[in-house]
Amino acid sequence: MKQYFIPAIATLLLFGCGGSSSSSTPTQPDPDPKPPVAMPGQPEDGLPALSAETPDLNEHLSGAEVTTKVQNEDAFSQSAPKIRSDFELDGVFKSGDHLFRTSHKGQGPLFNNPTCQGCHIKDGRGQVPRDPSEPMISMFLRISDSAGQPDPIYGDQLQTFGVVAGHPLGALPKHNGALNEGLAYGEAYAFVEYETIQGQFSDGETYQLRKPVYKVKDLAYGDFNSSVRLSPRVSPSVFGVGLLEAIPESYITSYADPDDVDNDGVSGRAVYVTEPISNQTKLARFGYKAVTASVLQQISGAYRGDMGVTNLVNRDEPCTERQLACLDQAALEQDIEQDGLDLSKLDLAQVEFYNRLLAVPKRRGYDEQTGLWQAEVVAGRKLFFEANCKACHVPRHKTLEAAPSLLGDANLLDVADTFTPIQALSNQVIYPYTDLLLHDMGGSCQAISRETQTGEACQQGEQCLWVQRCDGLADDRPEGQASGTEWKTPPLWGLGLVKEVNANATFLHDGRARTISEAILWHGGEAKQAQQAYLNMSKAQRIQLITFLESL
16 A cells, blocks of 8 residues: 655644734724624523533433433434334334335336445444455445536446346446446446555654545446546434434524634535425535435435435436436336335335434443543543534534424324424434534545556556545535535534444545544544644543543
8 A cells, every 4th residue: 555654743832913003093983884793603592501621411311312221233223212102103113114124126227225224234334345346335426527417327326236137136337238238237336445644643653544545447338427526425324313303494503604703713504405395495404415404305315326216205217318228127117106106105204204213322431320421531522622623513402393204294004194293303402513514624636537457547448447536535526515625514423332333334424534533633624723633632632532532
């Protein structure tokens, strides 16, 4: 692997010079007075300001009444305690759980994984393949041109598998296979290799980071567009999303500071999208780049994009008009619904309910009998506040009334034409550690090159790969209203159980970080000051910070 070296980052002391003017010129009134600029900060939710020194009384209950005590590999798969005593609601949750783990008729013709659970392993994170010979099954690449528009052949997502007779698990991509044979092979084979970055903390302790290089081969339907952009995504955890959806928009946008008026270097940005069923403009709060407004919109898109399962919200097969082999295979599908969809309205509603009612694990490091936190956790929490990590990873939010499903109330047999707010998710004080806003995380990418596997330049042919190299966390791919360097702040709750649930899971949007420490070290852009604060901590302080993060 290639080796790079980053020298220790020296501590910079910045001194401001104050002064006064001796001029006797009187101050003139502003001829065009401007209204005061609203400063970002705590919303009007009735909660007292958070203390950096002392955790809140119930902070160990990350999901408030939607918290589970389970701490093992099933920690992310538990239902909200309030619905367990309700026979029908518990039954809808369990039905949704079954569907989440099950493949569906009409799947494909192109897909990444046959089940939701296959991507979101035990309702937690997916994983990066162990080596280039293993296909991506719980991660994938987004694709577009330089303006963020879908590729005219491959759309907005690369699907690794296709429905071809004789391939019961799905046919992997084959160079020009769909063009030459008329069969719906997977679209392209993507894999990742790593270069090693060497660095050290200010106290001299060294570290290594993995810098990913993404390569794509075996394009089955022809070449990419000339300005192609690629963006890797590992499937995120899905628990707690119902609570995040129930946070009022105004509470979230109170933290937005697109012009950095408070001059702290952090400028979170709220973006809005059209929710497809209501056709209303709503705050985008889901997806790595904040592109969907609701759990329903997110999962219905995943059904279509990840599994090739059409549904009420996403009715079109995952074939572009130039993928004739895919369209031909789609015509052979035996759709289970009378209106030509692969997934019924009831199934979609039950899976939505399941996702929304997944509970959040309680914190570690807290003794409920004594009401005391471990000293290392409290010390690490204070360091988290002092490094201003909380500017993006806002610790606390409050939900109000959790809106009903736009589909109607799901039960065991059908979807009723009634719309009942979800009481179990309503009026909860939660600790997700996110602001759900977009932030510029810095970095840049080289233009995607054409190379052989050994690095020689090439123009075309089966041995000619598409190669993407980026510095920092940038992907150079606009998506929705997000730029090629912007990402939505992910929630941190459950962070310490990620590897308990899936031992092969790693961190960040593309799984490059093997540890929480590595994830912090990759932060740049608006988070650069926080990253430098971590670099300048003593070893004892770094241990305290990681101990706190592992308690979440």
